[in-house]
Amino acid sequence: MGLVDxxxxxxxxxxxxxxxxxxxxxxxxxxxxxxxxTKGGVHIRDGMDLKRTMVFVVIALQLxxxxxxxxxxxxxxxxxxxxxxxxxxxxxxxxHGLIKMLPIFxxxxxxxxxxxxxxxxxxxxAVEEGFLVSGALIPLIMxxxxxxxILCVSVVFAVILGKEAFGGTGMNIWNVALLARVFVFFAYxxxxxxxxxxxxxFTEIAPGAAVDYGWAHNVFNSLFGWMNLDTFNSxxxxxxxxxxxxxxxxxxQGGWEAVTEQFTVAHMWWGTIPGSIGETSKPLILxxxxxxxxxxxxxxxxxxxMVLGAAFMGYIFNAWDATAFMSVPWxxxxxxxxFFFAMAFMATDPVTAASTNTGKWIYGxxxxxxxxxxxxxxxxxxxxxxxxxxFLNTMAPLIDHFxxxxxxxxxxSHA
Amino acid sequence: MLIAALIIIVVLLVLxxxxxxxxxxxxxxxxxxxxxxxxxxxxxxPKLSELFAKPTPPYVDKSxxxxxxxxxxxxxxxxxxxTIVDAEVSRFGVKPTDFRGIAPIPKVEVExxxxxxxxxxxxxxxxxxxxxxxxxxxxxxxxxxxxAKRSISHLVILADREQQYKKFDVPSxxxxxxxxxxxxxxxxxxxxxxxxxxxxxxxxxxxxENIFISCFDTAPxxxxxxxxxxxxxxxxxxxxxxxxxxxxxxxYLGLDGREGNQPHDVLLKAKGVEKHWFAGQxxxxxxxxxxxxxxxxxxxxxxxxxxxxxxxxIGKLFRVGIFDTTRIIGITGGQIIEPILVRTKAGASxxxxxxxxxxxxxxxxxxxxxVLSGETSGEDDFLGVKYNMITAIKEGDYYELFGxxxxxxxxxxxxxxxxxxxxxxxxxxxxxxxxGELRAFVMTGQYxxxxxxxxxxxxLMKAIMIGDIERMEAxxxxxxxxxxxxxxxxxxxxxxxxxxxxxxGLEMMREQA
Numbered sequence: 001m002g003l004v005d006x007x008x009x010x011x012x013x014x015x016x017x018x019x020x021x022x023x024x025x026x027x028x029x030x031x032x033x034x035x036x037x038t039k040g041g042v043h044i045r046d047g048m049d050l051k052r053t054m055v056f057v058v059i060a061l062q063l064x065x066x067x068x069x070x071x072x073x074x075x076x077x078x079x080x081x082x083x084x085x086x087x088x089x090x091x092x093x094x095x096h097g098l099i100k101m102l103p104i105f106x107x108x109x110x111x112x113x114x115x116x117x118x119x120x121x122x123x124x125x126a127v128e129e130g131f132l133v134s135g136a137l138i139p140l141i142m143x144x145x146x147x148x149x150i151l152c153v154s155v156v157f158a159v160i161l162g163k164e165a166f167g168g169t170g171m172n173i174w175n176v177a178l179l180a181r182v183f184v185f186f187a188y189x190x191x192x193x194x195x196x197x198x199x200x201x202f203t204e205i206a207p208g209a210a211v212d213y214g215w216a217h218n219v220f221n222s223l224f225g226w227m228n229l230d231t232f233n234s235x236x237x238x239x240x241x242x243x244x245x246x247x248x249x250x251x252x253q254g255g256w257e258a259v260t261e262q263f264t265v266a267h268m269w270w271g272t273i274p275g276s277i278g279e280t281s282k283p284l285i286l287x288x289x290x291x292x293x294x295x296x297x298x299x300x301x302x303x304x305x306m307v308l309g310a311a312f313m314g315y316i317f318n319a320w321d322a323t324a325f326m327s328v329p330w331x332x333x334x335x336x337x338x339f340f341f342a343m344a345f346m347a348t349d350p351v352t353a354a355s356t357n358t359g360k361w362i363y364g365x366x367x368x369x370x371x372x373x374x375x376x377x378x379x380x381x382x383x384x385x386x387x388x389x390x391f392l393n394t395m396a397p398l399i400d401h402f403x404x405x406x407x408x409x410x411x412x413s414h415a
Numbered sequence: 416m417l418i419a420a421l422i423i424i425v426v427l428l429v430l431x432x433x434x435x436x437x438x439x440x441x442x443x444x445x446x447x448x449x450x451x452x453x454x455x456x457x458x459x460x461p462k463l464s465e466l467f468a469k470p471t472p473p474y475v476d477k478s479x480x481x482x483x484x485x486x487x488x489x490x491x492x493x494x495x496x497x498t499i500v501d502a503e504v505s506r507f508g509v510k511p512t513d514f515r516g517i518a519p520i521p522k523v524e525v526e527x528x529x530x531x532x533x534x535x536x537x538x539x540x541x542x543x544x545x546x547x548x549x550x551x552x553x554x555x556x557x558x559x560x561x562x563a564k565r566s567i568s569h570l571v572i573l574a575d576r577e578q579q580y581k582k583f584d585v586p587s588x589x590x591x592x593x594x595x596x597x598x599x600x601x602x603x604x605x606x607x608x609x610x611x612x613x614x615x616x617x618x619x620x621x622x623x624e625n626i627f628i629s630c631f632d633t634a635p636x637x638x639x640x641x642x643x644x645x646x647x648x649x650x651x652x653x654x655x656x657x658x659x660x661x662x663x664x665x666x667y668l669g670l671d672g673r674e675g676n677q678p679h680d681v682l683l684k685a686k687g688v689e690k691h692w693f694a695g696q697x698x699x700x701x702x703x704x705x706x707x708x709x710x711x712x713x714x715x716x717x718x719x720x721x722x723x724x725x726x727x728x729i730g731k732l733f734r735v736g737i738f739d740t741t742r743i744i745g746i747t748g749g750q751i752i753e754p755i756l757v758r759t760k761a762g763a764s765x766x767x768x769x770x771x772x773x774x775x776x777x778x779x780x781x782x783x784x785x786v787l788s789g790e791t792s793g794e795d796d797f798l799g800v801k802y803n804m805i806t807a808i809k810e811g812d813y814y815e816l817f818g819x820x821x822x823x824x825x826x827x828x829x830x831x832x833x834x835x836x837x838x839x840x841x842x843x844x845x846x847x848x849x850x851g852e853l854r855a856f857v858m859t860g861q862y863x864x865x866x867x868x869x870x871x872x873x874x875l876m877k878a879i880m881i882g883d884i885e886r887m888e889a890x891x892x893x894x895x896x897x898x899x900x901x902x903x904x905x906x907x908x909x910x911x912x913x914x915x916x917x918x919x920g921l922e923m924m925r926e927q928a
Contacts, residue, residue, distance in 0.1 A: 004814045029852065033818030037811050037847040041914040043786045044489075044808070046906045048830035049851020051819040053858065053908055056832050126852060170855030170909070295831035299860060355859040356871060404874055408889035411713065 004032060019121040026117065026127035050169075054132040056297055060288035061136050061345065064278040067271060069097035071281070072144045075274050076201045080211065081239035086272055091229055095220040100200045101277065104139045107148050111155045112138070119164045130169030130176070130351075131159065137177035137345060140278025141338075141386075143197035146184065154183040174393045175352045178386050185381070198246055198274035205244040211236050246275055247336040248375065248383055255324030256332060268335040279338035289344035298348035301357060302364035306343045309368020310334070317376055325376050333372060342371070342385035352393040356403040363399055367392045434459065474683060475672050475692045481708045482672075483695030483867040487902065489635040489827050491786065492842040493747045493806070495754040499642060502744070502757035504767040507552045508569045508797030509537055512562075514606050516615030518542065519566035525556055533760075534581035534603060534738030537570050546619070549603030551740045551761040551800075553579040569797060572762075580737035588656055588733070592622075595660050599729070603738055607725035607800065610717050611706065612893035613925050623719040625664035625710055630682050630723060631671035631693075633700035634785040634898075636806055638745040640671075641679045642756055643723050643803070648681040650730030651723075655687050657733055658726075662719070665689050669705035695867060703899040707868045712894050724761075724803055745804035746772060748786075749844045750779040761800045765792050773807055780847050782806040787901035788914065811848025819851060826850065829865070829906045854909040862903035862913075868894065872903055876913060879920035884927055892920050 007028055012020040030051070038045060073093025074086060083089030112135045120127040138158075142151060158180035163172045199205060203212050213234050221231040247268055250258040259268075267273050271281025279285070292298035314330025321327050333339065347353065347367050354363035367388045374384025381387070438459050471480055511521050517540035524536050531537070531554065536547040550556075554574040562568035583602050586594045596619050599605045610617040617623070631640050644651060658666050668685060670678050672692030677683075682690075691709050693699045702720045712718055721729075724742045731739045740761035747754045752774050759768070765781060773779060781792035784802040798805060827843045828835055835841075862872035870891040878886040897914040904913035 003816065032814040032816055033848070033850060034852060035812045035814050036849045036852070037780075038849055041912045042901055042904045043780060043782050043789065043791070043806075043847055044827065044845045044905065045849045045851070045910060046830065046908075047826040047828040047833055047850045048906070048908050049819055049910065050854045050857055050908055051851065052830075052832060055820060128854060130857075168855070170857045297832070350859045351857055353859070355873060357860055357863060360860070400874075404871060404890070407869065407871060407891075408886075410869070411891055412889055 007031065018124070019118065022121035022127060023117050026120070029126065050129050051132075053297055054129040056295055057133045057292065057345070058136045060291045061140065061278070063284040063287055064140055064281065064341075065101075065136075067281045067284050068140060068277040069101040070094055071097070071271060072100045072200050072277060073097040074272060075144075075199045076211075078272075079199050079202065079205075079238050079242050079244060080236040081242075082233075082236065089230060091224060092220075092232060095224070096201060096217070096232070099214075099216045099220070100144050101139065103148055104142060104144075104146065104151060104277075107152055108138045108155055109135050111152045112159050115156065115159045115164065119168065123168075125168075128169035130163065130172075133349075134158070134163075134176040134180075138180050141177060141181050141276050141341070141346075142184070144200035144277050145197050145202075150184055150188050154180040154187075157183045157187075170351055172351055173397075174390055175346055175349050178346060178390055178393075181386055182390060185386075198276075199244045202238060205238070207238050207240045207242055209238045210234075244274055247273060251325050251328055251336060253324075256328045258324075259328075259336065265332075265335060276338060279341035282335070282340050285340045285344055289340065292344060292348070298344065299350070299353065299360050299364075301360040302348050302353055302367075303343050305361045305364030306347055306368040307334075309365035309370075310339060310372050311368070312365075313369040313372040317372070323376075333375070337375065337383050338385055339371070342367075342389060346385065346389050347392075352396065354396040354399045354403075356400050359396065359399040359403045363392055363396055366395070469674075471672065471692075471694070472674060472677065474677065476690060479690060480672055480692040480694070481705075483693060483699045483704070483708075485863070485867040486633075486696040486698055486865050487829055487906075488633065488696040489787075489902075489905070490840065490842045491635045491747075491808075491827070492749045492844045493751050493754045493808075494636055494842065495638065495745050495747050495756050497642070497756070499743060499756045499758055502759040502763060502768055503770075504759050504763040505574055506557075506571055506764040506767060506797075507550075507554070507574055507760060507762040508571045508764065508799075509548065509550065509762050510569055510797060510799045511538065511548070511567050513799035513801050514540075514548065514616055515609075516613075519564070521548070521567060523559060523567065523570070527556055527559055529556055530554070531556055531572065532579050532581040533740075534583065536601075536603065538567070543619070545597065546600045546605045546616070547603050548606060549738055551738070571797075580739065583732065583736045583738070585733055585736045588660065592660055595657060599657075602732055604725070604729050604732060607721060607728065609720050611703065611712055611720060611896065612717065613921050613928075614896040615925070617719050618717075621717050623662045623664065624712075624716040626658050626662050626666045626719045626721070627669065627702050627706050627709070628667070628721050628723065628726060629669040629700055629702040629705055630678060631669070631676070631700045633695075633697035634787055635697070636745065636747040636754075636804065637700070637785060638743060638747075638756060638804060639676075640682070640723055642743050643727070644679040644681050647727050647730070648684075650727045650734060651681050652685060652730070653733050654726040654730035655685060657729055658721070659687050667691060667705075667709050669693055669700070669702065669709070671700070673699075698865075698899055698902055699867065701896075701899050703894060703896050704867055707870075707894055722803075725800075740800070742803060744768065744798065746807075747804055748782070748806040748808050750774045750777075750807035750809060762797050765796045765798055765805060768798065768805060769807070778810040778812075779807045780810050782808070786845070787905060788898040809844075809846035811846030813848065815848075830908075849910055851908075851910055853911070856909055856911065858908045861906055861908065862900070865902040865906055866899065868899070870894065872900060872913070875920075876911070876916050879916050879923070882923060884923060887920050887924065892917070892924060896921075 012024050014021040070093055073096035076096050077083045077089055112131050116127055116131045158176050162174055162176050162179040166172045201212055202209050213232055217232045224231045247259045247263055263273055269282050273280055293300050311330055314333045317326040318330050354360050371384035371388035374387050521538040521540050523538045531550045533550055533553045535550050537550050538548050550572055552572055552574040554572045557573045558571040560569035586598050600619060606616050608617040655666055666688045668688045668690045670682055670690050670692050672694040698704050728740050744757050744759055751772050782789040783792050783798055786806050866872055875890040878890055897917055900913045900917055
């Protein structure tokens with residue numbers, strides 16, 4: 001094991017430089033599983049550990065990353081009315097997506113992991129893996145045009161107040177990634193309100209508005225020009241009649257008809273629509289969800305009951321039929337918005353979800369029902385899953401309490 | 416159209432209510448006649464489990480059959496064959512630490528260098544001097560080994576070639592409970608009787624609600640009870656008769672109801688017991704799990720448990736009048752050159768048992784008992800009365816490059832992220848590496864999958880960690896022993912030490928009691 005010895009040689013002193021040592025330890029245990037053996041208790045241990053668990057979730061998100069990055073570019077060119085085919089202008093769409101996506105991804109991790117490392121050094125424990133998943137989720141649920149400083153402040157808020165204040169990975173009450181997003185949406189409503197935030201790369205979202213290209217686009221332009229490809233056209237403007245509205249915003253105004261005027265069901269299913277970066281493509285999310293279910297990492301109880309809850313609520317709305325949004329057929333609700341993303345990756349967070357199996361059924365069903373309620377009734381905020389999940393995160397201990405209480409009563413009543 | 420739908424719904428509702436009322440009437444009538452509805456399904460609706468039940472073997476009593484769906488077997492390499500050889504063991508040891516519930520410094524009655532017979536008292540616990548702890552063999556007491564704080568760790572006996580037994584005056588089975596109980600205490604078999612809650616040596620003052628014996632072991636590499644019971648049928652039945660004198664309740668046998676594992680004839684023909692059948696993966700063979708499904712421990716009740724080996728000692732004592740702990744020991748695990756079953760007595764020296772059998776190319780861990788709930792053998796240690804197997808596996812103190820992402824070697828796991836489901840019958844070569852670091856509880860529902868009891872293990876563990884005694888009790892700590900949560904500890908993603916947490920909790924409960 002020559003490599004191990006090499007790594008061991010550069011190990012910083014724990015006392016003199018705790019932060020360096022923590023960082024070293026994090027990277028060392030990332031490269032090598034430690035040589036610790038079992039002591040007392042069981043003599044053999046399952047091959048599964050928290051790193052593997054977390055990394056499998058991150059792997060399940062990768063298709064969303066690929067598609068999300070590309071879709072940023074696709075939506076941008078859709079707004080200016082160029083390259084209407086999904087694969088037309090491939091290099092430009094990918095380039096624009098990367099220009100928007102990479103800073104979001106990098107800053108999320110620099111800020112989030114920095115805080116994790118700092119707290120771990122301060123508290124003298126190993127860096128825990130929780131932020132691997134939070135850090136992978138946060139970029140996917142942000143609007144593509146989010147200012148980087150707002151993103152950073154939201155990550156600071158979520159990691160420090162949402163997680164470290166409670167004691168770190170495994171101790172938090174609310175889903176860390178959703179806290180970051182809820183912070184953005186309630187702390188900076190003016191800069192990210194309405195329909196404008198969902199398409200990136202313009203000075204504003206209105207017909208005739210100019211594109212907003214920076215130095216990175218110029219770098220790509222010189223590269224593409226050298227390769228004899230199309231380049232970014234800085235004189236392009238947003239096409240007439242373009243609103244940048246998401247299906248949900250349209251549905252609120254005019255029901256299913258207003259949605260289908262702009263988008264086809266296929267658009268919404270495959271995800272070539274504006275929205276948060278990673279939540280638009282349903283099939284790719286479902287592939288990730290299937291992966292989590294097959295490996296048993298995510299709870300099928302939560303996913304299934306959430307679908308049932310949303311369908312139940314949608315069905316009630318259809319029967320009630322008071323507004324245009326209410327009359328949207330219940331099964332079309334699954335095509336719009338981020339239901340599947342919330343179901344597969346947000347609600348199933350084991351730390352913040354209900355921890356008993358019975359509790360998980362209730363928890364998932366309530367999220368499904370409540371999320372749809374918010375979606376349909378709340379004019380200020382078009383999507384309900386974030387709030388529903390955070391609310392049920394808060395309620396999860398209460399749900400568990402009643403489940404446990406009934407188990408305890410069974411035992412005590414025989415006493 | 417709408418009206419038609421409404422009419423259909425109303426008709427269906429009426430039909431459903433008629434069915435449900437008649438179903439209720441049947442139940443009420445059954446209760447009036449005093450029929451136990453929990454055992455027999457008297458409802459007009461069949462239960463789901465009845466509709467989809469797999470066929471049970473013909474010798475199984477269906478009304479006392481429990482199919483456990485939770486739990487997992489762990490298949491390891493180093494399974495012993497079926498031949499049994501006599502072990503050549505010269506030294507035997509008795510370890511006071513084997514007997515949970517006694518003080519660390521018991522009163523030793525014999526001196527170093529003195530000769531003892533098999534069945535002669537060696538020491539007793541000062542809190543209950545009537546319970547004797549006796550020598551399993553005849554020979555010379557060569558060493559009284561001391562451990563930390565002058566506690567007594569081993570009493571080592573150099574065994575005679577020809578074993579001599581102390582002759583006991585056996586009371587007849589018609590004598591009173593007190594007489595039989597005091598004879599069991601004086602003859603050294605009492606410490607084999609354990610009580611739940613707490614899994615400690617039974618208190619002779621208490622009369623147990625019931626007595627439970629698990630007649631099969633589902634732990635990794637465990638040996639089959641047919642080897643243990645061969646040619647011992649009279650001893651077994653005699654012991655059952657003795658136990659029936661000790662309790663006003665019942666003696667329950669937990670039998671192997673898995674397809675293709677017909678229990679030994681002795682068990683099928685046993686009298687004076689209520690037989691329950693269990694089918695399922697580990698820990699279906701744990702007596703704690705069986706108690707939970709037969710007659711759970713509630714309130715202040717205590718129950719007793721025994722192992723088959725101990726029953727045979729009691730049976731022989733009452734039949735012949737000697738303390739004979741002859742038993743079958745499995746020498747198992749991937750580090751054993753030729754895994755084998757040997758016949759010896761309780762307390763055999765580990766180094767004698769392993770002589771020439773251990774693969775010493777790499778460092779091994781010698782485990783007394785199985786890999787899940789056994790203990791690490793000390794230097795020059797002895798297989799105490801608790802265990803009927805030794806497992807030797809590799810030590811795992813190595814680094815593994817990206818071991819958490821791409822495991823290079825196959826390893827047992829319950830996680831779907833490993834392709835283990837493709838190799839259902841593969842026997843894994845294991846080592847003691849933890850495969851990860853200790854973390855806080857993150858995953859949920861993991862423990863429940865491998866504990867076939869109506870208990871929330873994770874919440875119980877948290878209750879123990881904060882020392883909430885009432886909550887611990889309400890969540891069912893009294894029904895558990897370490898071996899029951901061992902499988903959950905194995906599968907724990909956060910590498911939590913569940914068994915030692917549970918033991919802390921049980922000790923807290925015992926102090927309170």
